[in-house]
Amino acid sequence: MIDEILPAISGEILTDDATLTGAGRDWGNLVHARPRLVVRPASTIDVAAVVRFASKRGIPVAVRGAGHSPYGQGQTDGGIVLDMTSLPPRRVVIDGLVSVDAGARWRDVLDVTLPHGLTPPVFTDYLDVTVGGTLVVGGVGGAAHHHGVQTDTVVELEVVTGAGELLTCSRDSNRKLFDAMLAGLGQCGVITRATLQLIPAPTRARRWKLYYDSLSSFLADQRGVVRDGRFEYLEGQPLLGEGGWRYMLEAVAYYTPPASPDEEALLGALSFVEAESEDTTYFDFLNRVADGEAALRTVGSWFHPHPWIDLFLPDSAVEQVVDETLTTTARNDLGDTGLLLLYPLRADRLNTPLFKVPGGELVWLFSLLRTGSPVDPLANARMVELNVDLYRKVSALGGKVYPSTAMPRSAEDWREHFGPGWQILAEAKALFAPESHLNPGQRLDFSGTP
Ligand SMILES: Cc1cc2nc3c(=O)[nH]c(=O)nc-3n(C[C@H](O)[C@H](O)[C@H](O)COP(=O)(O)OP(=O)(O)OC[C@H]3O[C@@H](n4cnc5c(N)ncnc54)[C@H](O)[C@@H]3O)c2cc1C
Numbered sequence: 001m002i003d004e005i006l007p008a009i010s011g012e013i014l015t016d017d018a019t020l021t022g023a024g025r026d027w028g029n030l031v032h033a034r035p036r037l038v039v040r041p042a043s044t045i046d047v048a049a050v051v052r053f054a055s056k057r058g059i060p061v062a063v064r065g066a067g068h069s070p071y072g073q074g075q076t077d078g079g080i081v082l083d084m085t086s087l088p089p090r091r092v093v094i095d096g097l098v099s100v101d102a103g104a105r106w107r108d109v110l111d112v113t114l115p116h117g118l119t120p121p122v123f124t125d126y127l128d129v130t131v132g133g134t135l136v137v138g139g140v141g142g143a144a145h146h147h148g149v150q151t152d153t154v155v156e157l158e159v160v161t162g163a164g165e166l167l168t169c170s171r172d173s174n175r176k177l178f179d180a181m182l183a184g185l186g187q188c189g190v191i192t193r194a195t196l197q198l199i200p201a202p203t204r205a206r207r208w209k210l211y212y213d214s215l216s217s218f219l220a221d222q223r224g225v226v227r228d229g230r231f232e233y234l235e236g237q238p239l240l241g242e243g244g245w246r247y248m249l250e251a252v253a254y255y256t257p258p259a260s261p262d263e264e265a266l267l268g269a270l271s272f273v274e275a276e277s278e279d280t281t282y283f284d285f286l287n288r289v290a291d292g293e294a295a296l297r298t299v300g301s302w303f304h305p306h307p308w309i310d311l312f313l314p315d316s317a318v319e320q321v322v323d324e325t326l327t328t329t330a331r332n333d334l335g336d337t338g339l340l341l342l343y344p345l346r347a348d349r350l351n352t353p354l355f356k357v358p359g360g361e362l363v364w365l366f367s368l369l370r371t372g373s374p375v376d377p378l379a380n381a382r383m384v385e386l387n388v389d390l391y392r393k394v395s396a397l398g399g400k401v402y403p404s405t406a407m408p409r410s411a412e413d414w415r416e417h418f419g420p421g422w423q424i425l426a427e428a429k430a431l432f433a434p435e436s437h438l439n440p441g442q443r444l445d446f447s448g449t450p
Contacts, residue, residue: 007049011042011086023064023081028406029305030372030380031072033441035062035079040086044158044166044192047082051190052164054080055436062441063190065133066105068126070308070406072441073185074133079440082190084132093118096198097155102132102191109196110283119201119282121147125235126289131194136186136439137403138355140310140365142233142252144345145226150196151182151352158193162433166192180428183355185403186439187425187446188432202254205233205285206261210249210272215323217271218247223315223362225251226344230266235343238326240334245326247342254282301337305372307383309390310402313366314358315344317397322366325390333386335371342366354421358398365402384408403442411445422449 006013014020015037024034036059041047054061060079067074075081084103091100091112098113098120106120107127113119122143124134135157139150147153156170159181167189169178180188212218218236225231233252238245249272253261267275280288296302313321322342334340344362357363368390372380387407394401400417401407415422426449 006037006039007053009039009041009046009049011046012040014038014040023062023083024075025067026070026072026074027068027306028070028072028308029303030070030307030384030406031075031441033072033075033077035076035081038081038083040083042086042088044087044160047087047160047190047192048164048166050080050082051160051162051436051438055162055164055433058435058437060437060440061190062439063132063186065103065130066128068129068133069441070306070404071408073404074439075441077440079437084130084190084192087192090193093198097195098198099156099193099195100131101193102130102135104131105129106131106134107287110286113198114201114283116198117201118198120150120196121153121199122150123286124150126293127287131196132186132191135182135191135194136184138183138352140345140402142235142250142343145234145343145349146229146232147199148349148351149183149345149355151355152350153197154182154194155197156195157181157191159189159191161189162187162429162436162438165432167432176424176428177432179353180425180432182352183403184425184428185442185444187442187444188428189438202232202282203256204279205252205254205282206263206277206279207250207252207285208267209276210251210267210270211274212247212249212272215245215247215326216319218249219319221270221272222249222344225249225270226346226362235341238322238340238342240329240331250343252285296337299337300374301335301371304335304374305380307370307372307380307387307406308367309370309387309405309407310341310365310367311390311394311405312345312357312400312402313364313394314360314398315362315364316360317394317399318342318364318366321394321397321399325366325368329368333370333383334368335373335383338368338370340366340368353424354418356400356417356419356421358400367402409443411443414444 060076062076231251
């Protein structure tokens with residue numbers, strides 16, 4: 001039994017049924033791999049001891065943040081799960097930067113920065129995912145068209161490499177490790193701490209929901225406002241109603257009174273057919289999913305399977321792909337509480353080598369956030385199949401898939417996804433994690449890579 005020969009650590013080693021079952025579940029609720037044991041480290045020394053031990057014996061280690069992956073990305077069958085949320089908080093704001101333990105949720109980061117009048121520039125829509133969990137995939141949100149994704153805002157990382165060595169890395173030091181950890185799917189090490197850029201925090205957010213009847217006018221307005229950068233935050237959603245599809249552009253201006261947004265200048269030239277607006281504190285805007293979460297927990301669908309797919313489309317194909325997808329997508333394909341996202345990012349703001357998007361000036365996040373059935377595995381398998389079909393179609397048009405997607409992927413799919421970036425990852429793996437088998441749930445395979 002590996003728990004009998006593990007090195008002594010100051011954290012906990014858990015093998016009870018409830019813990020192992022919990023570690024074999026995630027947000028997707030589609031893949032269930034049961035680990036041999038779960039380690040709740042009390043320090044980075046514990047993390048290093050476990051990773052070194054596992055690496056020498058070829059035991060897989062899955063690193064777990066908040067467990068909000070959709071398809072077993074943070075699970076391992078028979079290996080060790082390292083629960084990063086047990087690390088003691090290390091959260092400091094200094095010189096316009098914040099340094100946090102990787103198990104901190106983005107909500108925790110805001111808790112320490114807002115009292116200083118500062119904020120990370122980009123948030124995921126949901127604040128209860130961890131810093132480590134989003135930095136290994138990218139971290140996309142409505143401010144990315146200004147600041148890039150969350151990985152673009154990282155200044156330094158502390159990493160326990162797959163060989164069990166504790167290193168710091170940045171653009172100026174251990175660059176190969178830095179580049180391989182950001183959006184590198186946790187293949188070369190475990191992020192234990194991250195130092196992130198901050199910007200001045202506004203106190204208020206004015207949010208407009210602008211409705212369109214036509215896809216092309218919705219896309220045209222999104223292109224215009226993302227290019228001129230007039231809103232601090234921009235997302236959008238195709239909405240399925242009784243009368244078919246409509247489109248909602250979600251645009252936000254941040255401000256701090258006595259300044260206030262100039263609505264005429266911001267909305268004047270746009271071609272929406274209907275508008276709503278609301279004004280909240282900056283924090284309440286960032287925390288806007290919390291109400292929806294409470295409602296979905298009450299009706300139970302928060303816990304149902306989530307066959308989600310997030311894609312990046314080239315600007316040249318967005319209208320065709322979205323139009324064809326919407327034409328063939330019924331409510332049944334999304335589930336009762338499923339929804340779609342569609343919004344552009346500027347490629348010139350994306351500087352993380354392993355964060356892969358199509359070429360071109362603009363790329364479009366297109367997400368089908370499906371809710372599956374709690375009782376019908378065949379219906380869920382069908383939704384995953386729909387994801388695979390869409391992925392194949394989008395890949396043929398030059399699109400990419402966001403790693404946090406519910407879909408099986410082969411080793412070949414991954415090599416194609418990373419393109420020349422595969423070599424960056426493979427070289428770093430050989431240097432920093434040659435024997436280790438980290439985050440097997442991502443299903444990468446380095447065998448045969450020189
Ligand atoms: C309601 C909801 C809304 C979301 N909204 C967004 C959004 O707006 N934008 C966006 O980009 N994503 C979004 N996501 C997706 C989410 O950000 C990713 O799935 C993220 O990877 C989950 O983070 P987590 O902390 O739950 O990590 P986990 O699911 O626990 O882990 C994710 C992956 O990272 C690895 N990992 C975790 N921590 C570390 C670490 N410290 N070091 C190395 N590897 C590690 C795991 O092994 C796994 O492979 C959303 C998810 C949900 C459920």
